[in-house]
Amino acid sequence: MRTFGPGDFLFILAAARWTLALSLIAFIGGAIGGLVVALSRTSDIGWLRSASAAFIQLFQGTPLLLQLFLIFFGAPVLGFDINPWLAAGIALVLNSSAFLGQIWRGCIEAIPRGQWEAADSLSLSYRDRMRDIILPQAVRIAVAPTVGYMVQIIKGTSLAAIIGFTEITRAGQIINNATFQPLVVFSAVAAIYFAICWPLSLLAAGIERRHRKALAR
8 A cells, every 4th residue: 555646646647548538429429419419309200209209318317327337237138238438428428419409499589489380481491491490599598508518428427437438537547556645636536627617607607608798688
């Protein structure tokens, strides 16, 4: 057993790059999937609305940890070779797609009905209505909750430690196994997470305040 030192902290800090990389993958993939889900939920096609609703209910109604287990341990049973990187990426992208899709669906439906009726009166197709009228307005509403959800993605990456992905939490577990100083080690882990997430939380709150002021004018 040894004492927790600066080298141990730097080891945990270095693992933050993998947390950030996984978070970026989850956000980009989730943004693409979330846009598809949001557009499907507001589509004029019934089966698309039903399929996207089922997707949201599945991934919002089950724990992310369970989703990680199903992908990491289930893929080899089906004959697919999968590593912790890929399993964590797939699980987080699917989970983020469901949550971002629901968030963005709400933003789309928050656009006043008069805007939708104006688009209908111009006989615009669904694609043109969304591209030219609805989505440009919905984006402004969506910025604050989207930035806020990025914090949840970053914190969610900690669950990937369970399947052996070496990010901040897993690095903390490794150091704790060598030093047996859990209070010190996981306080350092918490401080790193806080340093990453706090600026994003402030940014989301600032954007939301500006949006409320803009609406009040």
